[in-house]
Amino acid sequence: MSSDPRYVVAVDQGTTSTRSIVFDLQGRMVSLASRQHRHHHPQPGWSEHDPAEIWRHVQHVVPQALDDIGADASQVVALGIANQRESCLVWERRTGRPLTPVITWEDTRAGDVVQQVLDAGHGDLVVERTGAPVSTYFAGSRLRWLLDHVRGLAERAERGEVCFGTMETWLVWNLTGGADGGRHVTDVTNASRTNLLDVRGLDWDPRMLEVFGVPHAMLPHVEPTTGDFGTCTSVLPGVPVAAAMGDQQAALFGQTCFAPGQSKATFGTGAFLLVNAGSEVPPSGHGLVPTVAYVLPGEAPVYALEGSVAAAGSLVQWCRDALRLVPTAPRIETLARTAPDNGGCYVVPAFSGLYAPRWDAHARGVIVGLTAYVDRGHLARGVLEATAWQTAEVVEAVASALGHGLDALRVDGGMTTNHLLMQTVADVLDVPVERPLFAETVSVGAAYAAGLGVGAWGDLDALSRLWRRAARWEPAMPDAVRRRERAQWSRAVERAQHWVELPEGPDQLLLSAPEPPPVPEDRP
Numbered sequence: 001m002s003s004d005p006r007y008v009v010a011v012d013q014g015t016t017s018t019r020s021i022v023f024d025l026q027g028r029m030v031s032l033a034s035r036q037h038r039h040h041h042p043q044p045g046w047s048e049h050d051p052a053e054i055w056r057h058v059q060h061v062v063p064q065a066l067d068d069i070g071a072d073a074s075q076v077v078a079l080g081i082a083n084q085r086e087s088c089l090v091w092e093r094r095t096g097r098p099l100t101p102v103i104t105w106e107d108t109r110a111g112d113v114v115q116q117v118l119d120a121g122h123g124d125l126v127v128e129r130t131g132a133p134v135s136t137y138f139a140g141s142r143l144r145w146l147l148d149h150v151r152g153l154a155e156r157a158e159r160g161e162v163c164f165g166t167m168e169t170w171l172v173w174n175l176t177g178g179a180d181g182g183r184h185v186t187d188v189t190n191a192s193r194t195n196l197l198d199v200r201g202l203d204w205d206p207r208m209l210e211v212f213g214v215p216h217a218m219l220p221h222v223e224p225t226t227g228d229f230g231t232c233t234s235v236l237p238g239v240p241v242a243a244a245m246g247d248q249q250a251a252l253f254g255q256t257c258f259a260p261g262q263s264k265a266t267f268g269t270g271a272f273l274l275v276n277a278g279s280e281v282p283p284s285g286h287g288l289v290p291t292v293a294y295v296l297p298g299e300a301p302v303y304a305l306e307g308s309v310a311a312a313g314s315l316v317q318w319c320r321d322a323l324r325l326v327p328t329a330p331r332i333e334t335l336a337r338t339a340p341d342n343g344g345c346y347v348v349p350a351f352s353g354l355y356a357p358r359w360d361a362h363a364r365g366v367i368v369g370l371t372a373y374v375d376r377g378h379l380a381r382g383v384l385e386a387t388a389w390q391t392a393e394v395v396e397a398v399a400s401a402l403g404h405g406l407d408a409l410r411v412d413g414g415m416t417t418n419h420l421l422m423q424t425v426a427d428v429l430d431v432p433v434e435r436p437l438f439a440e441t442v443s444v445g446a447a448y449a450a451g452l453g454v455g456a457w458g459d460l461d462a463l464s465r466l467w468r469r470a471a472r473w474e475p476a477m478p479d480a481v482r483r484r485e486r487a488q489w490s491r492a493v494e495r496a497q498h499w500v501e502l503p504e505g506p507d508q509l510l511l512s513a514p515e516p517p518p519v520p521e522d523r524p
Ligand SMILES: Nc1ncnc2c1ncn2[C@@H]1O[C@H](COP(=O)(O)OP(=O)(O)O)[C@@H](O)[C@H]1O
Pocket: 014, 015, 016, 017, 267, 268, 269, 270, 312, 313, 314, 315, 316, 317, 329, 330, 331, 332, 333, 413, 414, 415, 416, 417, 418
């Protein structure tokens, strides 16, 4: 065996930042580099990133993570990509020039498209074919919005002159050559978040393309989670892109939830609970969404049942950036610990409406129960409790769907360094909460999948043996308190619900970037 160390590199392209993590072949994390990108909110309900900025960050963090350990591309056996899901953009096939910003999963501008699809009576059909309800959350409605509002885009899409993609599609295209032969591919887990994929056939559904008016010519080829996504021509020249998957599916994989019934919750910008549902599409219902967990070549697909919470860490970020309540996100814990409880104050962060299990696009955020007694500490408590209670609603829905509750919940994501929050989650769920040693489970999952793809690791059992618990929080809240607080939370949510009429979309192109962003730097 060569003494030259060998590595698997993961890229986690998240809503807040882009990270690159290097793993050795024992599955240990050996280096991490990260960069936050800007988040634009040009109008209420709009949420955008600059695709060129994100590609630049990938070009920066991947070499940096390798440089930090004195390694280079020649020692990398595979690259795996995990990404914020549903966020999407369109670019020009000939030049690779982005024609739109990244319209993120939190963006609600396509509310009128959703309404049109529902008014046309297609709501049940979309759920039956794709597993997911019609929502601005899934990419199809936002793609339709772009086709309607970017001048000339619909015609160019019909002619095959433009490429649609979610974030892994954009990154794989650029990594494998861009306009000079880059691959236009998506992975099946990301594709299952578009309202356009036949969740059983695992390819674009012609009926859904009709319903959303999406030309097939602009869509990427759908690939299994691990396999041949092409070879990097830049950033990691010669290295195969061996896996790509949505970040929440990657976290399920990284938490080694390979057996039906195993679950994890990731607390990042949003919060996402996924339960492994085995190889049959689980029934929709209880406000949960069947989704593709992973597809390994030559094996039956594995599905998950998902409960997505739109706003979790983003509420903390809003407290930091918009309210200046805290200087950094972790300081929300320090502030919350100055108060013994929420002082009667409840925060419902329905910035993008409410997702699972209520699915109310018309909901908007509220802070209720304010009296002159409430101070910053109480508010910070209310902010953390909002994530816990939203998760509790999802866990209740999962219990109804499965017919039994969870024994324990594996957690990960940026918010899980917050001990008070994790204790609160255990308390309101009345379930123990466990965090693994490698809390960057999204990257772990992408690396595991990529390593499997090139034979660097044996099999799923070998990966399961790598999971190590680092922390556990036991429920400690008296039942009576839990019941009382649960009832108060429900009353607060009711006040947030049905708040707005969905706005009509503008008639003309109103993207916030009137000039297309510059072509990524490394292209001639
Ligand atoms: N200690 C903390 N307490 C509460 N929220 C936190 C803490 N640390 C980070 N966050 C929140 O977590 C999010 C970042 O988590 P991360 O998993 O990196 O997100 P993403 O994958 O969505 O980019 C941010 O929204 C931030 O506000």
